[in-house]
Amino acid sequence: MASIAPPRIGLIGDGGISRAVRKALGGAAPIVGILARCPREGLDEALRVETVADLLARAPDVIVECAGHEAVRAYGADVLRAGLSLMIVSTGALADPALAETLSAAAEEGGVQLVLASGAMAGIEGLSAARLGGLERVRYTGRKPALAWRGTPAEDLLDLAALIEPAVFFRGDAREAALTYPKNSNVAATVALAGIGFDRTEVELVADPTIATNVHELSFEGADGSFEVRIAGAPSAANPKTSALTAHSIVRLLHGMAAPIVI
Numbered sequence: 001m002a003s004i005a006p007p008r009i010g011l012i013g014d015g016g017i018s019r020a021v022r023k024a025l026g027g028a029a030p031i032v033g034i035l036a037r038c039p040r041e042g043l044d045e046a047l048r049v050e051t052v053a054d055l056l057a058r059a060p061d062v063i064v065e066c067a068g069h070e071a072v073r074a075y076g077a078d079v080l081r082a083g084l085s086l087m088i089v090s091t092g093a094l095a096d097p098a099l100a101e102t103l104s105a106a107a108e109e110g111g112v113q114l115v116l117a118s119g120a121m122a123g124i125e126g127l128s129a130a131r132l133g134g135l136e137r138v139r140y141t142g143r144k145p146a147l148a149w150r151g152t153p154a155e156d157l158l159d160l161a162a163l164i165e166p167a168v169f170f171r172g173d174a175r176e177a178a179l180t181y182p183k184n185s186n187v188a189a190t191v192a193l194a195g196i197g198f199d200r201t202e203v204e205l206v207a208d209p210t211i212a213t214n215v216h217e218l219s220f221e222g223a224d225g226s227f228e229v230r231i232a233g234a235p236s237a238a239n240p241k242t243s244a245l246t247a248h249s250i251v252r253l254l255h256g257m258a259a260p261i262v263i
């Protein structure tokens, strides 16, 4: 009986998400190359490439970005123009309208799609379906343990180590959130892209010393009803700023490329 061959995968980045993707795939689909800028402990040099051209030369069927906004900017259009589908987790990169336009044009030129993973959030499919009915309001709150905000501009606003209760340090739209907190507001961007856009999506970011998980709260209302989604995502072992679900959202998409039934 004929079956669909698993996709040959090219990865961009060798950090926490990339490694968790490889672990969860467990050999179910071949990884043909990994773009990483320098040799890295635990990364097979035979798999490592340093340029996007070298990654494309390994003839993948799909390329997956797990590296950050700058990687989407640096490599995204080249991948798409070459006729390869690109899955990204760093969706906040699209908060830059010029980059979003370039990537969209590159995808059309290459005859392929830029696929945005649902990442650390649940309910994105409901939001994007409800958009068709008409949405009036979309709100998102990203709540992480206080110290997960270290290394971000939140450090200039709060004494993170001294917090004893939750502190809202950002209120604004999803565009500003995504551009100011590029490693922590991709969910805000994904919500914006699935719903009513970067400028109308209301975002709050909270440093919360009372929690040990990454809590994402989404509420939206419109013609199809009113919806509330709250998840407490386990942090990934490799990078506590990132929820474990993010890598699995990519693996779900990759499995879907070869599964006889897709959900």
Ligand SMILES: NC(=O)C1=CN([C@@H]2O[C@H](COP(=O)(O)OP(=O)(O)OC[C@H]3O[C@@H](n4cnc5c(N)ncnc54)[C@H](OP(=O)(O)O)[C@@H]3O)[C@@H](O)[C@H]2O)C=CC1
Residues within 6 Å of the ligand: 012, 013, 014, 015, 016, 017, 018, 035, 036, 037, 038, 066, 067, 068, 069, 070, 071, 074, 089, 090, 091, 117, 118, 119, 120, 121, 182, 183, 184, 186, 187, 190, 238, 239, 241, 242, 243, 246
């Ligand atoms: N959609 C979502 O829900 C989420 C999205 N994300 C996105 O995923 C990204 C990665 O997260 P995570 O894996 O936890 O982060 P890590 O810091 O663990 O890993 C990032 C890796 O990407 C590499 N990298 C960065 N820039 C480039 C580049 N230009 N070319 C090649 N490699 C590069 C880094 O390499 P080096 O050591 O050389 O810097 C590092 O190995 C985040 O920055 C964020 O944008 C994260 C969480 C949730």
Ligand SMILES: O=C([O-])CC(=O)C(=O)O
Residues within 6 Å of the ligand: 120, 182, 183, 184, 185, 186, 187, 188, 214, 233, 241, 242, 243, 244, 246
């Ligand atoms: O992993 C998470 O919990 C969310 C995150 O970092 C992001 O939205 O960029």
